[in-house]
Amino acid sequence: MADAQNTRDRHDVVGSRHRRVDGLARLTGEARYTDDIFLPRMAIGKILRSPHAHARIIAIDTSAAENLPGVFAVITGKDMPLPYGIIPWTQDEHALALEKVRYIGDAVAAVAAVDEDTALQALELIEVEYEILPAYLTPESALATGAVKIHEKNKKGNISKHVLLEFGAVNENMRQADLVIEGDYFFQGTTHAAIEPHCAVAEFDSAGHLTVWSATQVPHYLHRELARVLGLPQENIRVIQPNLGGAFGGKSEPFDLEFCVAKLAQKCGRPVKILYTREEVFYAHRGRHPMQMHYETGFDKNGRILAVDTHTILDGGAYSSFGLVTTYYSGQLLTAPYAFASYRFDSTRVFTNKPACGPKRGHGSVQPRFAIEIQLDKAAHALGIDPIELRRRNALPAHTRTVNDLHIRSNGFLECLDRVEQASGWKERYGKLPFGHGLGVAGSTYISGTNYPIYPNDMPQSGVKITIDRSGRVTLYSGASDIGQGSNTMLAVIAAQELGLEVADITVISADTALTPVDLGAYSSRITLMAGTACLQAAKELAAKIRSSVAKKWGCAPENLTLIQHSVRALDDPDRRMPVIEAFALAEAEFGTLCTTGYFETITEGVHGDYRGATIGASPAYSFTAHVAEVRVDAETGLVRVEKIWAAHDCGKALSPVSVEGQIEGSVYMGAAEAVMEEHTTMENGLLAAPSLLDYRIPTALDTPEIEAMIVQSEDPMGPYGAKEAGEGPLHPAIPAIANAIFDAVGVRIDMLPITPEKILAALRVKEAEEKSTVRD
Amino acid sequence: MLRPKPFDHKTCFSLKEALHLLDDSAGGIKILAGGTDLLPNLKHRLYPETGAVLSLRNLPELRGVETQQNELIIGAGERLADLSSHPALVATLPALAATFGTIASPQIRNMATLGGNLCLDTRCRYINQTDFWRQALGGCLKSHGDQCHVVPGGKNCVAAFSGDAAIALIALEAEVELLSVQGQRRIPLVQLYRSNGAAHLTLHPNELLSRIFIPLISGRKLAFRKWSVRRSIDFPLVNLAVRMDSDAGGNVQKLVAVVGVLAAKPKVFPRLADLLESGTLDARGIETIADFLFRKCAPLPNVPYDPGYRKEMLRVQARRALHALLQEDLLSVRQD
Incomplete structure (x- = not known):
C-alpha cells in the first residue's frame, strides 16, 4: 500500500x-488569435474618435461617408442609445458617444467598408460639430466649484465614488502611539500594454443569430451586455474568446468595438472586424488609477501597528468602469498581511477628461501597498528595528479575521519573509552595503477571486x-x-x-x-x-x-x-x-x-463582516507575497538599476509550478516597470503624452532585473488541492521593495512614482544641502 | 496597425536608374533603405506629399567597406548590425563600431543602414504621433500648422536630430558623397545638416547619399556616450562624442565634442583643447570642458523627458566620455 x-x-x-x-x-x-479570423465577405470597421477632451456633440453628418464607394454602413450613437458598463449600478458608457465626448479618443461614429483604406477615408468624410467644454485633467480641477459635470446624471458633481470606513478606535490609538509616521504618496497611472491589441469580429447568420469573437477576458459579461445594448435575445448571441495575446485586466469589460462590429454587421449584412491600433489601446486604457495617498500610521515602541488612517484621491478618468470596486479595494485590501489594531480609509474617485482607469493586475491594491510598505520602512528606521523583523512582529496568523473582518484561512506570509531574507543574504548585507547599493523589503496579500459575481445572482x-x-x-x-x-x-x-x-x-x-x-x-x-x-x-x-x-x-x-x-x-x-x-x-x-x-458556488458563510461594503474585498482565500529588491543607484546621474528581486509567493499549492514561477516573474517584471519607468500621462490639452510602445516605455530584456521566484505552499482549505492565486499578488511588493532599497542605497525617499533619475538627483541635492547646513549649525 | 497612405513602390537595378527616378519625381518620392525610420513615419502620415518610395535594395554599388589612402570608405547601404562587427572597422575604429552597435535595437540594426541613420528625420514629441493625434493638437510648424509647441511663439522648427552615427562620424571629420544625375559632390558630414527641423538635410531632393569617408589618423581617439531611458530600442535623449588628437609626446593637439538631440543640427565644439590649461587632458581639464558643454548646450522639451535633467546628464556624459579618452580600450558605452 x-x-x-x-x-x-x-x-x-x-x-x-x-x-x-x-x-x-x-x-x-x-x-489563432482574433485578428487571424478572416470570414468570407468580411468588411473592415473603423471608429472615429473625438479630438476634444470634453465637448458636446451638436451635429454629425455622415452622408459623405455613406456615399463613398466601398462603404457598407455608418453608425453613430443613435444606433445604440442604451448605456452599458461592467458594474450594473454605474453604467455610464455608450458604444458611440450620444450627446457628449469625455476624453480625447472617445468613440463618436463607426464605419464598415470593403477594406481598411476605404474605412479610413470614410472616417475623414464624417463631419462632427462640437461645442467645446472645459476639460478637467486633474481631480482638483474636476472638483473645483463651478466645474461642469462630466456626467450630467451624476448626483455628486464629478465625484464618481466615495467610501469612508472605520474599524476600531483610530483617533484614540493614534493619540496613544509612540510613533506616528505621516506621508504623502503618489502612484502614477500606468497601463497594461498587452501585446495583442483589442480585436472583435461579428457575424449574423441567416436566422439572425449573432456570433462575436473577441479578445476579451469576460465573455459572459460581454454576452449579457451585447444582448442588452443591441436589443437581441441573449439566446441568439454566441460569444467566443479565441487565444488571447495578453490582457492583464485591460480586456475585462465590454468595449466600443465589440458593440460596433455587431451593429455594423447587422446593418451591412456582412461579417465585420475591428482591430484597434496601438493608439486606440491606449485610449481604451482601464489601467491603474493615479492615486494621491495621504497616510498616517501609528506604532507602539515595539513597532506594532496601532492605527492606520488613509485619505486617497483616485483619478478615475472619463467613465466609471470598475471604479466602484477600485475605490473599495484601495482601502479594503490593505488589512493583511499585517494586523492593524484600528483602521480608517477615506477614498474618493473623481471623474476627469482622460481615458478611463480600471483594473490592472493587482486591481486597486497595488497603489495603497506602495504607500503602506514605505510607511513601515520609515517606522523601522525611526524605531531602529530591522524592516523584516518589524513585518514579522505585525504579521497576522493563519485562520484569523482582519480588522475589516475578512476571513483569512491559510497564511504562508512568515515563510515568504523567511525565504526572501535567506535567499537575499539580508542578515549579512542589509544596511551594510556601500553607498549606492541597497536592499529593500516589502510584503503583500491578494484575493483568490472576489467572493461575489458582479451582478447579484445565486x-x-x-x-x-x-x-x-x-x-x-x-x-x-x-x-x-x-x-x-x-x-x-x-x-x-x-x-x-x-x-x-x-x-x-x-x-x-x-x-x-x-x-x-x-x-x-x-x-x-x-x-x-x-x-x-x-x-x-x-x-x-x-x-x-x-x-x-x-x-x-x-x-x-x-x-x-x-x-x-x-x-x-x-x-x-x-x-x-x-x-x-x-x-x-x-x-x-x-x-x-x-x-x-x-x-x-459562492461561499456565503463567514467570508466577511456585516457592514455596508463588507463584501467588496472579500475572497474565499488570500495569497501572500514577500520581495527583497537589490538596487544600484548612480548618485551622479540618479539612474537606478534594479539588479535582482527575490520573490516568495504563497499560492497555497502550485498545481503547475512552471506556470506559477512564470506568473511570479511576469508580475515582478510588471511591478519593477511601474516602479522606475511607466507613466500613462496626458499633456496640457488632454492628449496622451505617449500613446505608442516607443514612447510608453516598458522594460526591454536588458532593463529587467534578475528574478528569483520562490513558491510557498500553505494549502488553503478552500482551494483545489489547497491552491490559491498566483497571477496578481506577486506584483505588489516589487514597487515598495525597490523604493525601500533606494533608501538603503542612497538615503533618499522617493514617494512619488515613477522613480525617475531626476527625482533621485533632486532628492540627493536636497539631502546634500541639508547635511551641509547641519554641519554649519 | 496603422496604415500609411497608399503609395507606389519603385525598384531599380542600377545607381544610374535610381538617380534618374529621383530626378524625375520632383521630391514626391522617398528613399527606402532599411525602412526603420521611413515606414513608421509614413504610417504616421508625416509626408502627405509622398506618393512613392524608391527601394535601394538591389544596388550593390551602395555596399562595401574599404580602406584607401588613410581613409575608411563605407557604402551608405551597409547595415548597422554588419558594421558594428565589421573586422576592418573593429580593427581601425573600435569606438565607432561600438557606437553603431548601440543604435536602436538588434532587430532594427539588422535592417537599418548607415546612410539611413545619417538621413534620419528629426524627431519631436509633437510630430512623431499619428495623424489623428497631430490634428487633435492643431498641428505644428512641421505638420500642417503654424505654431511651435516646444518654443511658444517660435518660427523655426526645433525638432531634434536623434541619430547616433552622425554624432560620432562628425567628431571623426567624416565626409559624405552625394550623387545626382548632375554629378557628385563630397561635403563634410556636418554640412549635411542645417538648423531647420522641418527640413534639416542639405541633401537636394534629387540627391542620394552614397558613401561615407572617414579619415584614419594615428594618435586619434574617440569616445561616444548616450543616455536613453531603456538600454535598447529607444532614441537617445542625450548623446555626444568627443575626439582627441595627441602628438607622440601625449600633448593634446585637438579636442572636439559633438552634441546631438538638441535641435535639428548637431552642435560641434571644435576648439576644446584651448580650455586645457596644462595642455593635457587631466581631471581638472575634464571638469572644465564638461562644465563648458553644460553651459553651452540647452536641451529643449522637443523630445521626452525633463530638459533640465537632460542638461545635467549632458555634463555627466561629457565627463565620462572624456575619462574614456584617457583609457586604452575605447568602447562606446551607454548609460552606466
Whole structure:
C-alpha cells in the first residue's frame, strides 16, 4: 500500500513540471488569435474618435461617408442609445458617444467598408460639430466649484465614488502611539500594454443569430451586455474568446468595438472586424488609477501597528468602469498581511477628461501597498528595528479575521519573509552595503477571486463539464478565459491528475458561450480557485464512476483503486492493473455516455463582516507575497538599476509550478516597470503624452532585473488541492521593495512614482544641502 | 496597425536608374533603405506629399567597406548590425563600431543602414504621433500648422536630430558623397545638416547619399556616450562624442565634442583643447570642458523627458566620455 502511494506521488500531475496545453501552438505561431479570423465577405470597421477632451456633440453628418464607394454602413450613437458598463449600478458608457465626448479618443461614429483604406477615408468624410467644454485633467480641477459635470446624471458633481470606513478606535490609538509616521504618496497611472491589441469580429447568420469573437477576458459579461445594448435575445448571441495575446485586466469589460462590429454587421449584412491600433489601446486604457495617498500610521515602541488612517484621491478618468470596486479595494485590501489594531480609509474617485482607469493586475491594491510598505520602512528606521523583523512582529496568523473582518484561512506570509531574507543574504548585507547599493523589503496579500459575481445572482460562478470519448481522449469544457495565464493548462492538470492521464490527453474547450458552462471571467485572480474547484468536482465524479465499474469487475472496493499512468490499479496489489481506456469502456457500458459536471458556488458563510461594503474585498482565500529588491543607484546621474528581486509567493499549492514561477516573474517584471519607468500621462490639452510602445516605455530584456521566484505552499482549505492565486499578488511588493532599497542605497525617499533619475538627483541635492547646513549649525 | 497612405513602390537595378527616378519625381518620392525610420513615419502620415518610395535594395554599388589612402570608405547601404562587427572597422575604429552597435535595437540594426541613420528625420514629441493625434493638437510648424509647441511663439522648427552615427562620424571629420544625375559632390558630414527641423538635410531632393569617408589618423581617439531611458530600442535623449588628437609626446593637439538631440543640427565644439590649461587632458581639464558643454548646450522639451535633467546628464556624459579618452580600450558605452 505504501509502495503504491509512493508511485502515486511520483506520478502526480499536480505539482509536476509539465508543458502548457497551448505552449507549442503559441510558440510555433499555430495559435489563432482574433485578428487571424478572416470570414468570407468580411468588411473592415473603423471608429472615429473625438479630438476634444470634453465637448458636446451638436451635429454629425455622415452622408459623405455613406456615399463613398466601398462603404457598407455608418453608425453613430443613435444606433445604440442604451448605456452599458461592467458594474450594473454605474453604467455610464455608450458604444458611440450620444450627446457628449469625455476624453480625447472617445468613440463618436463607426464605419464598415470593403477594406481598411476605404474605412479610413470614410472616417475623414464624417463631419462632427462640437461645442467645446472645459476639460478637467486633474481631480482638483474636476472638483473645483463651478466645474461642469462630466456626467450630467451624476448626483455628486464629478465625484464618481466615495467610501469612508472605520474599524476600531483610530483617533484614540493614534493619540496613544509612540510613533506616528505621516506621508504623502503618489502612484502614477500606468497601463497594461498587452501585446495583442483589442480585436472583435461579428457575424449574423441567416436566422439572425449573432456570433462575436473577441479578445476579451469576460465573455459572459460581454454576452449579457451585447444582448442588452443591441436589443437581441441573449439566446441568439454566441460569444467566443479565441487565444488571447495578453490582457492583464485591460480586456475585462465590454468595449466600443465589440458593440460596433455587431451593429455594423447587422446593418451591412456582412461579417465585420475591428482591430484597434496601438493608439486606440491606449485610449481604451482601464489601467491603474493615479492615486494621491495621504497616510498616517501609528506604532507602539515595539513597532506594532496601532492605527492606520488613509485619505486617497483616485483619478478615475472619463467613465466609471470598475471604479466602484477600485475605490473599495484601495482601502479594503490593505488589512493583511499585517494586523492593524484600528483602521480608517477615506477614498474618493473623481471623474476627469482622460481615458478611463480600471483594473490592472493587482486591481486597486497595488497603489495603497506602495504607500503602506514605505510607511513601515520609515517606522523601522525611526524605531531602529530591522524592516523584516518589524513585518514579522505585525504579521497576522493563519485562520484569523482582519480588522475589516475578512476571513483569512491559510497564511504562508512568515515563510515568504523567511525565504526572501535567506535567499537575499539580508542578515549579512542589509544596511551594510556601500553607498549606492541597497536592499529593500516589502510584503503583500491578494484575493483568490472576489467572493461575489458582479451582478447579484445565486447561480454558480464557474462550471466545468468533462466528457470522455471512446478513444480515451478527455474533453473538458469551461467558460473560463485563458488570457495567457495558463488556466486551460490548470484545468487539464486537475483532470489528468484525477483520471490517471497526462496533460496532453486532455482537450480543453474554453470561453465559448455556446459550448461551455458559464464562468464569470478572468479577473480578480479567481479562476484557479473557482474553475479549479468546479473541475476537481467534475473530475472526481467521473473518476468515481470509473473506479466503481472496475471495482465491480474485480470484486473489490472502489476505494481500493486508483487511476494513475493510464491505468486503473489496486492500491494493495501494484501488479493488478487495467488500461484506463478499458476502464472507460466499462464505465460507459455501465453508466451510459460519460459526462460529468462540477461547479463552484459562492461561499456565503463567514467570508466577511456585516457592514455596508463588507463584501467588496472579500475572497474565499488570500495569497501572500514577500520581495527583497537589490538596487544600484548612480548618485551622479540618479539612474537606478534594479539588479535582482527575490520573490516568495504563497499560492497555497502550485498545481503547475512552471506556470506559477512564470506568473511570479511576469508580475515582478510588471511591478519593477511601474516602479522606475511607466507613466500613462496626458499633456496640457488632454492628449496622451505617449500613446505608442516607443514612447510608453516598458522594460526591454536588458532593463529587467534578475528574478528569483520562490513558491510557498500553505494549502488553503478552500482551494483545489489547497491552491490559491498566483497571477496578481506577486506584483505588489516589487514597487515598495525597490523604493525601500533606494533608501538603503542612497538615503533618499522617493514617494512619488515613477522613480525617475531626476527625482533621485533632486532628492540627493536636497539631502546634500541639508547635511551641509547641519554641519554649519 | 496603422496604415500609411497608399503609395507606389519603385525598384531599380542600377545607381544610374535610381538617380534618374529621383530626378524625375520632383521630391514626391522617398528613399527606402532599411525602412526603420521611413515606414513608421509614413504610417504616421508625416509626408502627405509622398506618393512613392524608391527601394535601394538591389544596388550593390551602395555596399562595401574599404580602406584607401588613410581613409575608411563605407557604402551608405551597409547595415548597422554588419558594421558594428565589421573586422576592418573593429580593427581601425573600435569606438565607432561600438557606437553603431548601440543604435536602436538588434532587430532594427539588422535592417537599418548607415546612410539611413545619417538621413534620419528629426524627431519631436509633437510630430512623431499619428495623424489623428497631430490634428487633435492643431498641428505644428512641421505638420500642417503654424505654431511651435516646444518654443511658444517660435518660427523655426526645433525638432531634434536623434541619430547616433552622425554624432560620432562628425567628431571623426567624416565626409559624405552625394550623387545626382548632375554629378557628385563630397561635403563634410556636418554640412549635411542645417538648423531647420522641418527640413534639416542639405541633401537636394534629387540627391542620394552614397558613401561615407572617414579619415584614419594615428594618435586619434574617440569616445561616444548616450543616455536613453531603456538600454535598447529607444532614441537617445542625450548623446555626444568627443575626439582627441595627441602628438607622440601625449600633448593634446585637438579636442572636439559633438552634441546631438538638441535641435535639428548637431552642435560641434571644435576648439576644446584651448580650455586645457596644462595642455593635457587631466581631471581638472575634464571638469572644465564638461562644465563648458553644460553651459553651452540647452536641451529643449522637443523630445521626452525633463530638459533640465537632460542638461545635467549632458555634463555627466561629457565627463565620462572624456575619462574614456584617457583609457586604452575605447568602447562606446551607454548609460552606466
